[in-house]
Amino acid sequence: MQIEFLGATREVTGSKFLITTKGGRRILLDCGMFQGKGLDTYNLNRDIRFEPSSIDYLILSHAHIDHSGLIPYIYHLGFRGKIITTAATRSLCAYMLADSAFIQESDTNKYNRKAQRNNLHTASPLYTQQEAHRCMELFVTTEFRRRLQIDENIAVTFYTTGHLLGAACSVIEIKENGKLYKIGYTGDIGRQKSYILRTPEPFAQCDYIITESTYGNRLHESQEDVKKALLDVVYNTCVEKRGKLIIPSFAVGRTQDILYVLNELYNEGLLPHIKVFVDSPLAINTTGVFLENTEYLNDNIKRTMLYDDDPFSFNQVDYVRDVNKSKAINKYRKPCIIISASGMLEAGRVKHHVANNIMKPKNTILIVGYCAPTTLGARIQQKGLKQISIFGSMIPVRADIRSLEAFSGHGDYREMIKYLRCQDPDKIKNIFLVHGEYSTQEEYKQHLQESGFRNIIIPEKDSRYVLQADGAVKI
Numbered sequence: 001m002q003i004e005f006l007g008a009t010r011e012v013t014g015s016k017f018l019i020t021t022k023g024g025r026r027i028l029l030d031c032g033m034f035q036g037k038g039l040d041t042y043n044l045n046r047d048i049r050f051e052p053s054s055i056d057y058l059i060l061s062h063a064h065i066d067h068s069g070l071i072p073y074i075y076h077l078g079f080r081g082k083i084i085t086t087a088a089t090r091s092l093c094a095y096m097l098a099d100s101a102f103i104q105e106s107d108t109n110k111y112n113r114k115a116q117r118n119n120l121h122t123a124s125p126l127y128t129q130q131e132a133h134r135c136m137e138l139f140v141t142t143e144f145r146r147r148l149q150i151d152e153n154i155a156v157t158f159y160t161t162g163h164l165l166g167a168a169c170s171v172i173e174i175k176e177n178g179k180l181y182k183i184g185y186t187g188d189i190g191r192q193k194s195y196i197l198r199t200p201e202p203f204a205q206c207d208y209i210i211t212e213s214t215y216g217n218r219l220h221e222s223q224e225d226v227k228k229a230l231l232d233v234v235y236n237t238c239v240e241k242r243g244k245l246i247i248p249s250f251a252v253g254r255t256q257d258i259l260y261v262l263n264e265l266y267n268e269g270l271l272p273h274i275k276v277f278v279d280s281p282l283a284i285n286t287t288g289v290f291l292e293n294t295e296y297l298n299d300n301i302k303r304t305m306l307y308d309d310d311p312f313s314f315n316q317v318d319y320v321r322d323v324n325k326s327k328a329i330n331k332y333r334k335p336c337i338i339i340s341a342s343g344m345l346e347a348g349r350v351k352h353h354v355a356n357n358i359m360k361p362k363n364t365i366l367i368v369g370y371c372a373p374t375t376l377g378a379r380i381q382q383k384g385l386k387q388i389s390i391f392g393s394m395i396p397v398r399a400d401i402r403s404l405e406a407f408s409g410h411g412d413y414r415e416m417i418k419y420l421r422c423q424d425p426d427k428i429k430n431i432f433l434v435h436g437e438y439s440t441q442e443e444y445k446q447h448l449q450e451s452g453f454r455n456i457i458i459p460e461k462d463s464r465y466v467l468q469a470d471g472a473v474k475i
């Protein structure tokens, strides 16, 4: 069989890996969107490099758009195979893909109005809300640790990775020429100890492993320190400086983590009496999915839910759906916390909040997740930055810019290696590193080798390998 690495190669977005068996079955692992690559993003997402109607199965690790965001696009191009995932991932995708389609339709409308005024070619969105809705009928769900025979020669088993509600590592068993191959795709790997999700669980021994490397060269702060660090930032910004604390955050996953920690601080009587705006309709919709799927949550949050039935909300939280209400937050004069998407500051309402508040020294922008190098979220963190371009205008940077990486849904290199220790390194033919910047991957490779893992490959975009009984060969 062959595997092609079509995205998230030496970078963090666009996860897409295509397995073609000798019998001609085609299995796509994730179908993620490229994000934050400026003008290249448009072409990268349209040039998917395979025939969508030829895909039999799409095995989906989790709902984040950099893993799922092109599903409606390949549906638009004729994909009608089965999408195999967990029930929580399906529920989150229903909201996230619809939201992604809405953003693309409104961006395209905006662009086309300008293009028509200037007699330029108009564009069409990558996909519509209708396509995002229709592709949901292709989803087939299964549970963790249940072996699902999807075809005479192919079976898949999911294991929780604790990265996001429903996020799974998949072990794909493929029978070929009388031999059984086991391929493990970890998807994104969560923290060893999450605030709300279950710990990543060991997965069956594999011959080949495809694994992420986002924080392959970093170690996070401990979680206890993070709760205290968040409270310190809140006090410093909202009590001492009487300013606004803007937290750009992925609507799904990170926002719920932050709300849970703020809710804990509130229950402990430590949170100052300030408003917490959650300015993201997607965050509001998907928080409901977390409350409906408690079987994916850990004992920590379940204990809280015994006396607090909504651990993502408290009296001071104001969920903002309406766009006019979102604009009105700008006129709110009192100290407050604003949690809004997107996490890498590439789009969404948070970009407006940052543009409106970054010039005032009393405010703080707190980055709580990974930001790809070309994104506004990464640019804003450059040391000594005096001004920054947002929406085409140069704006002075006087607010405090801080980061709290430990809120990340990705484990650091020690956590990822601990997770991979469920495998016997001597039985693995090759490990493919994906979903990481190249220099990070080089360092992660070293750490893995020091821990006894060998035959590590960092594939390039569009590279192809034949997976044989004794190891992979590049073709």
Ligand SMILES: [Zn+2]
Binding pocket: 062, 064, 067, 163, 164, 188
């Ligand atoms: Zn993810």
